[in-house]
Amino acid sequence: MNNALEISNLEKVYKGGFTALKGINLSVKQGDFFALLGPNGAGKSTTIGIMTSLVNKTAGEVKVFDHSIDNELEQAKSYIGLVPQEFNFNQFESLTRILVNQAGYYGVDRKLAHQRAEKYLKKLDLWDKRDDAARMLSGGMKRRLMIARALMHEPKMLILDEPTAGVDIELRRSMWEFLKELNGQGITIILTTHYLEEAEMLCRNIAIIDQGKIVENTSMKALLSKLDVETFILDIDNGTDIKLSDICYRIIDEHTLEIDVKKSQSINAVFTQLTELGIEVRSMRNKSNRLEELFVSLVNNNVTGS
Amino acid sequence: MSSAVNSIALKSILHKEVHRFMRIWVQTLVPPAITISLYFVIFGSLIGSRIGEMGGFDYMSFIVPGLIMMAVITNSYSNVASSFFSAKWQHNVEEMLVAPVPNWVIVAGYVGGGMTRGILVGLIVTLISLFFTDIHIHNIWVILISVSLTSAIFALGGLINAIFARSFDDISIIPTFILTPLTYLGGVFYSISLLPEFWQGVSKANPIVYMVNAFRYGFLGITDINLTVAFSVLGVFIVALFAIAMTLITKGIGLRT
Numbered sequence: 001m002n003n004a005l006e007i008s009n010l011e012k013v014y015k016g017g018f019t020a021l022k023g024i025n026l027s028v029k030q031g032d033f034f035a036l037l038g039p040n041g042a043g044k045s046t047t048i049g050i051m052t053s054l055v056n057k058t059a060g061e062v063k064v065f066d067h068s069i070d071n072e073l074e075q076a077k078s079y080i081g082l083v084p085q086e087f088n089f090n091q092f093e094s095l096t097r098i099l100v101n102q103a104g105y106y107g108v109d110r111k112l113a114h115q116r117a118e119k120y121l122k123k124l125d126l127w128d129k130r131d132d133a134a135r136m137l138s139g140g141m142k143r144r145l146m147i148a149r150a151l152m153h154e155p156k157m158l159i160l161d162e163p164t165a166g167v168d169i170e171l172r173r174s175m176w177e178f179l180k181e182l183n184g185q186g187i188t189i190i191l192t193t194h195y196l197e198e199a200e201m202l203c204r205n206i207a208i209i210d211q212g213k214i215v216e217n218t219s220m221k222a223l224l225s226k227l228d229v230e231t232f233i234l235d236i237d238n239g240t241d242i243k244l245s246d247i248c249y250r251i252i253d254e255h256t257l258e259i260d261v262k263k264s265q266s267i268n269a270v271f272t273q274l275t276e277l278g279i280e281v282r283s284m285r286n287k288s289n290r291l292e293e294l295f296v297s298l299v300n301n302n303v304t305g306s
Numbered sequence: 307m308s309s310a311v312n313s314i315a316l317k318s319i320l321h322k323e324v325h326r327f328m329r330i331w332v333q334t335l336v337p338p339a340i341t342i343s344l345y346f347v348i349f350g351s352l353i354g355s356r357i358g359e360m361g362g363f364d365y366m367s368f369i370v371p372g373l374i375m376m377a378v379i380t381n382s383y384s385n386v387a388s389s390f391f392s393a394k395w396q397h398n399v400e401e402m403l404v405a406p407v408p409n410w411v412i413v414a415g416y417v418g419g420g421m422t423r424g425i426l427v428g429l430i431v432t433l434i435s436l437f438f439t440d441i442h443i444h445n446i447w448v449i450l451i452s453v454s455l456t457s458a459i460f461a462l463g464g465l466i467n468a469i470f471a472r473s474f475d476d477i478s479i480i481p482t483f484i485l486t487p488l489t490y491l492g493g494v495f496y497s498i499s500l501l502p503e504f505w506q507g508v509s510k511a512n513p514i515v516y517m518v519n520a521f522r523y524g525f526l527g528i529t530d531i532n533l534t535v536a537f538s539v540l541g542v543f544i545v546a547l548f549a550i551a552m553t554l555i556t557k558g559i560g561l562r563t
Contacts, residue, residue: 014563052404055563074406082404088397097325104318105405107311149401 002066004030004079004157004188005051010060012046012212020046022212023060028190028205030065030156033183035203035220036192037295043212044192045085048161052082065156078106081155083146085162091135095126095145098134099152106153113152120148123178140171147175157188164195176202196295200224208295229260231287232267237280244273258287315407316415323419326389334385335427338377342431345373346438349495361497361528366439370432371522372494375456377431379489379514380481382424382457386416386464387477394468399561409555413465413548420461421454428453442525448533449524455540456517460485462547469554469561493518498530513543 005028012021021043028034038044049055051062053073062069064076089098096117103113121127124144129137134145143163150158160179164172172195179202183189193199199206199220206223208216216223234257242251247270248260261267274281327334346366354365361368393399402412435441443449463480471477492514498506509515510531520536523529529536555561 049563053562054400054403056558074408077404078406080404084400086397088400090393090396090398092329093322097322101318101322102401102405104321105315105402105407107308107314107406109314153405 002030003027003063004032004065005190006061006063006066007047007051008061010047010050010062011058012043012050012055013058020212021050021058021060024209024212024214026207026214026217028188030188031183031186032205033179033189033203034191035199035206036190036209037196037199037206038192038209042209044209045161047209048082048084048159048190048192051159052080053077078153079156081150081153081158083143083150083158083160083163085165087142087146089134089142089145089149092133094131094133095121095137095148096130098145099149102149103152108153116152116154117148120151124148140167143167144171144175147178151182155187157190158182159190161192162194163191164193164198172198229262231258231260232284233258233287234274234284235282236274237282242274242277242279244270247273311406312408312411315405316411316418319402319407319412319415320418320422323385323389323416324422327385327419327423334381334423335430338381338427339430339434342373342377343434345369346435350438361526363526363528364439367442367526368497368522369495370435370439370441371525372492372518374428374431374435375453375514375518375521376489376494378424378428378453378457379460379485379517381427382420383460383464383467383485384477384481385423386420386461387468387471387480389419390416390465390468391471391474391477394471394560395474403561409552412555413462413551416465417458417461420464421457424457424461425453428457442527444527445524447524448520451537452517452520452524452540455537455544456521459513459517459540459543459547462544462551465551466547466554469551469559472560488512488514493522493530513539516540 005026007024007026009023009025010021011019011023013019024043024047026036026047036044036047046055050057051064051069053069062076065079067076067079069076093101096114099117099120100110100113103116104110108116117130118127121130124147126137126141126144126148129141134142137145143166147160147163150160158179163179164175167175176198179189179191183202189202191199191203203220205219206216207214233252236255236257238254240251240254242249242257244259247265250258252258259270261270271281350366350369354369357365359365359368390399432441464477467477467480491509492512493509494514498509498515501509516531516536516539519529519531520533520540523533
């Protein structure tokens with residue numbers, strides 16, 4: 001099966017000399033749920049901008065479902081649905097008009113466009129607002145409107161640039177379910193996000209970009225298996241005088257203990273020692289998301305190495 | 307993409323553009339009607355009655371075609387300039403840029419929207435003029451061709467202005483400092499044959515002279531400019547401005563980074 005996206009030696013130098021991309025290579029399989037992560041200014045949005053023709057590349061090649069953006073740009077674009085980071089719809093138009101016009105730009109006739117607008121507005125819980133001007137929507141509703149708009153031509157690949165930024169957790173979870181459903185229907189999804197929990201939960205493959213270079217490109221499973229140490233926070237009863245052997249730990253206060261558990265270690269050893277000391281553990285949680293720890297370590301290594 | 311897909315995309319842009327100016331008709335259709343009505347009252351009825359004939363017609367009949375054309379020019383230009391710049395400013399122009407819409411369809415869609423508003427305002431002004439004078443029609447085809455070409459030229463001009471504009475001020479500079487003087491000196495209110503020979507020559511460098519005279523010929527059968535020359539000038543302007551607009555959009559000037 002051919003790849004949904006093939007990027008080879010992609011470079012971008014902006015006017016003024018800033019190099020945003022330093023020859024990146026990336027491929028995304030058809031049907032994949034792919035995370036493109038990186039700190040602010042790493043080159044994620046530039047990469048997406050080049051794929052969707054909003055940014056002119058300096059060098060390299062981009063193919064979308066085997067169609068090069070150099071000589072088959074319109075075909076390549078017809079496969080992509082884009083949910084950008086910033087709200088970029090006409091704030092004065094109604095939701096229905098925004099969706100129907102967008103479908104028209106992809107050659108969907110108005111009758112079918114109205115049917116699809118109804119389908120996606122209902123699906124994304126915006127149907128009651130269909131005749132309202134877009135500026136009247138809340139932030140979460142505007143995000144959902146942009147997802148509906150990107151789906152109007154039923155693309156084979158959906159690119160979401162920070163789709164859940166500023167969205168409350170309940171809504172974020174319902175959006176995750178919807179995205180999983182779309183991916184289940186065979187739509188290739190490329191996601192950029194600052195919520196690493198989101199990437200870990202949704203994506204099968206991942207690339208981490210930093211300072212215009214891909215510093216990691218692998219499966220989520222393989223990446224997470226690289227995590228050597230996990231830090232846990234334990235809520236405990238009266239633990240001012242704790243001494244643990246063979247465990248790296250920090251007493252934060254009399255009710256909070258932080259422990260670093262290596263992959264080779266058993267967490268049972270910690271509980272055994274705490275029990276012997278007569279300390280009860282009330283609850284335990286990860287200090288940070290597992291992917292977050294890896295992300296920080298990869299990006300820091302890149303900064304140190306550069 | 308296929309011509310059917312392009313045709314739907316073009317209709318969508320046109321639909322969006324027409325809906326935009328119809329939604330705010332109080333700002334887009336009413337003001338030019340009021341402004342031109344004042345011209346009819348002041349220059350046509352009050353002052354015009356003391357001027358007497360011009361080109362063999364009473365002054366009101368003489369200025370009606372020019373005033374209609376002035377409304378068409380202003381509205382074709384400002385519609386595209388403000389609509390395209392707003393789309394740039396709100397970033398919703400990206401909706402078209404990320405879609406498989408060929409650049410010529412974007413240009414044609416916006417120009418079509420500008421022409422629709424320009425010609426609609428022209429029709430409104432024509433209807434208002436009936437309250438002040440009888441309208442003669444010498445050659446309907448010359449009227450239709452000259453109004454369409456003129457409207458297209460200024461819609462293209464508005465588009466180019468909007469592509470370069472970086473602020474809302476930038477889209478009012480050209481109408482204020484270039485378009486209005488050229489229109490007033492373009493033979494709307496007088497026949498350029500009244501000018502000394504030197505200024506007649508200078509006036510012929512003003513493209514609006516060709517537009518107004520061709521249009522006036524369609525109504526009254528009189529012109530200061532040879533019709534073939536007038537249409538040739540309009541044709542050259544359309545080709546040149548279309549080529550400039552296409553080049554700018556293809557290169558992504560002001561649109562892509």
